[in-house]
Amino acid sequence: MVQETPIISFKNVNKVYDNGTVGLKDINFDIPRGQFLVVVGLSGAGKSTLLRTINRMHEITSGEIRVEDEAIDRYKGRSLRFLRRKIGMIFQNFNLVNRSSVERNVLSGRVSYYPTWKSLLGLFSATDKQNAVQALQRVSLAEKLYTRADELSGGQQQRVAIARTLMQNPKIILADEPIASLDPLTTKTVMDILKRLNQEDGITVIVNLHSVALAREYADRIVGLRAGEVVYDEPIAAVTATDLNRVYQEV
Amino acid sequence: MTSQAPHQPWLQRWHVKPIGWTILLVVLLVASSRMTGVDVGMFLSNLDQFTALLTRLSQPAWDYLPVIMRPLYETIQMAILGTTIGAALALPFALLAAGNLVHNRWLRSGIRFWLDLVRTLPDLLLAAIFVAIFGIGSTAGVVTLAIFSFGMVSKLFYEVIETIDMGPLEALESVGAGKLTVIWYAVLPQILNQFVSYFLYTLEINVRASTVLGYLGAGGIGVFLQRSLNEFNYSQTAVIILATLVVVMVIDGISNHLRRVLL
Ligand SMILES: Nc1ncnc2c1ncn2[C@@H]1O[C@H](COP(=O)(O)OP(=O)(O)OP(=O)(O)O)[C@@H](O)[C@H]1O
Ligand SMILES: [Mg+2]
Numbered sequence: 001m002v003q004e005t006p007i008i009s010f011k012n013v014n015k016v017y018d019n020g021t022v023g024l025k026d027i028n029f030d031i032p033r034g035q036f037l038v039v040v041g042l043s044g045a046g047k048s049t050l051l052r053t054i055n056r057m058h059e060i061t062s063g064e065i066r067v068e069d070e071a072i073d074r075y076k077g078r079s080l081r082f083l084r085r086k087i088g089m090i091f092q093n094f095n096l097v098n099r100s101s102v103e104r105n106v107l108s109g110r111v112s113y114y115p116t117w118k119s120l121l122g123l124f125s126a127t128d129k130q131n132a133v134q135a136l137q138r139v140s141l142a143e144k145l146y147t148r149a150d151e152l153s154g155g156q157q158q159r160v161a162i163a164r165t166l167m168q169n170p171k172i173i174l175a176d177e178p179i180a181s182l183d184p185l186t187t188k189t190v191m192d193i194l195k196r197l198n199q200e201d202g203i204t205v206i207v208n209l210h211s212v213a214l215a216r217e218y219a220d221r222i223v224g225l226r227a228g229e230v231v232y233d234e235p236i237a238a239v240t241a242t243d244l245n246r247v248y249q250e251v
Numbered sequence: 252m253t254s255q256a257p258h259q260p261w262l263q264r265w266h267v268k269p270i271g272w273t274i275l276l277v278v279l280l281v282a283s284s285r286m287t288g289v290d291v292g293m294f295l296s297n298l299d300q301f302t303a304l305l306t307r308l309s310q311p312a313w314d315y316l317p318v319i320m321r322p323l324y325e326t327i328q329m330a331i332l333g334t335t336i337g338a339a340l341a342l343p344f345a346l347l348a349a350g351n352l353v354h355n356r357w358l359r360s361g362i363r364f365w366l367d368l369v370r371t372l373p374d375l376l377l378a379a380i381f382v383a384i385f386g387i388g389s390t391a392g393v394v395t396l397a398i399f400s401f402g403m404v405s406k407l408f409y410e411v412i413e414t415i416d417m418g419p420l421e422a423l424e425s426v427g428a429g430k431l432t433v434i435w436y437a438v439l440p441q442i443l444n445q446f447v448s449y450f451l452y453t454l455e456i457n458v459r460a461s462t463v464l465g466y467l468g469a470g471g472i473g474v475f476l477q478r479s480l481n482e483f484n485y486s487q488t489a490v491i492i493l494a495t496l497v498v499v500m501v502i503d504g505i506s507n508h509l510r511r512v513l514l
Contacts, residue, residue, distance in 0.1 A: 055425055084427035094420035099440045108436045113426030119432045161422070168426060 005069045006030035007172065007204050008054060013063035015049055015228070023049040024060070025228040036198045037206045038215040040232075041225035047208040050225065052175045054085040054206070056080060079117070085112040088165030088203075090175035090194075094157040098150035102141070102160050105149050106132045109167030128167070135163040139193055141190055155186030162193055173197065175207040179214075191218050212244055263346075292308035304485065311489035319475055319491055321497060329389050330457040333396025338404045338450050340397070345408030346434065351417060370402035374460060375467065387419045389470030396457050396464070408442075409451045415441040444513045451506035458502050461493050 008031040015023035030090040052058040053103045096187040136142045139159035224232025224247030381391035419437035465473015479487040
């Protein structure tokens with residue numbers, strides 16, 4: 001059997017912040033296409049840093065990150081925007097534009113497919129407007145199309161954020177503690193949606209979580225970080241509770 | 252256990268600070284009036300002249316009203332045009348001066364220095380210069396008001412921009428949007444209401460200012476104000492003052508209402 005090239009691979013990746021804080025230390029691992037990967041670790045372990053290096057929201061200090069078998073560190077301008085276009089990102093605080101409508105928020109996920117002047121004038125094609133409705137249907141919020149974003153509950157806002165990401169037609173979704181400000185029931189809704197996108201659309205999903213229980217429920221594989229280092233990396237079948245607790249030991 | 256109030260420090264008990272400040276203020280006032288030669292006695296002894304003026308002002312010549320409708324209208328137009336031009340020019344500069352959008356310290360400080368410079372120019376001086384350049388008329392007034400609004404609004408604008416939520420910007424960047432698109436989608440919606448509010452506020456100030464600017468020949472009602480005063484035609488002056496007051500109050504009212512609705 002021929003091994004398919006991984007969709008993302010980290011090679012000796014280090015990240016030191018300007019103030020000297022070590023964000024990531026000698027990260028080496030591959031993520032195969034279609035995996036549902038959960039990253040766990042204490043606060044400050046470097047989970048957000050790791051995620052943001054994949055779409056170059058953070059720059060690394062040394063090493064190499066490859067996405068779809070291309071080194072991403074040289075991307076600039078247009079090529080960087082094209083990288084980001086195929087990587088959706090979900091945030092803890094949803095990051096919707098509160099004063100804009102749900103429709104406008106969702107359509108904003110599509111702007112990288114248009115020349116700037118069309119984006120500014122809001123000249124989206126009829127197909128994309130249709131797609132926006134469909135994206136909202138997938139998160140069961142189509143009826144909120146014209147509602148202002150700040151009139152939605154947290155869980156609904158996160159679902160709109162997922163719909164926005166779907167407009168990118170992403171191959172990868174990065175989710176940074178997507179459920180940290182949600183109640184248990186809404187948490188399940190949001191995690192189920194992510195799982196479905198992973199299974200039905202084959203999108204590679206990488207989620208940062210604080211909850212080990214949730215990680216074990218949804219992940220194909222769990223990576224544990226501590227002080228910027230990978231201290232745990234197992235497929236879900238091999239994960240045991242006592243093992244996982246190692247990640248949470250004091251440094 | 253008895254609850255005991257903490258001991259009040261003597262500084263607070265004897266109101267040392269407020270009393271000290273009051274004394275200092277009075278001293279400064281007296282000293283500065285000495286130095287600049289302001290004669291408070293003369294002000295008081297001339298009060299009867301003031302009442303004489305008031306009696307003459309209290310007989311407005313209402314038939315003069317139709318004559319000043321046009322210049323009054325022109326004054327409002329000047330204010331609206333000047334404010335609009337100034338605010339429109341201020342927006343790009345405010346974006347460049349905002350610390351959360353522009354990380355290049357040199358560019359940002361350069362822009363801010365330049366904006367500070369513009370703000371220090373007194374509007375009366377500007378009006379005098381532009382009347383000399385463009386001649387007597389409303390062009391000079393509009394240009395003056397535009398520059399004055401630019402200086403004021405750009406500072407108000409960039410301070411608003413620095414308070415916005417950066418989350419939506421991060422999201423738009425992660426989508427692959429370019430700089431302009433990020434500003435359009437994630438910055439402008441967050442600041443639009445406050446922009447309109449500051450625009451209206453500046454408009455209020457400009458309507459008032461433009462009456463005075465006209466006095467220097469920069470068009471509008473001020474030209475008529477000056478003429479009537481020069482001719483000692485105080486019954487006309489009274490009409491001008493009253494009409495201007497009404498206009499200013501109406502515009503203040505409208506803009507106050509709009510701002511309340513917006514915020
Ligand atoms: N912009 C920055 N400048 C300097 N240090 C930073 C910066 N961002 C993060 N750090 C530091 O890098 C380390 C990793 O931070 P990171 O945000 O990746 O942690 P995390 O695992 O996501 O934590 P949390 O669970 O609290 O979100 C921390 O020590 C943090 O203080
Ligand atoms: Mg984090």
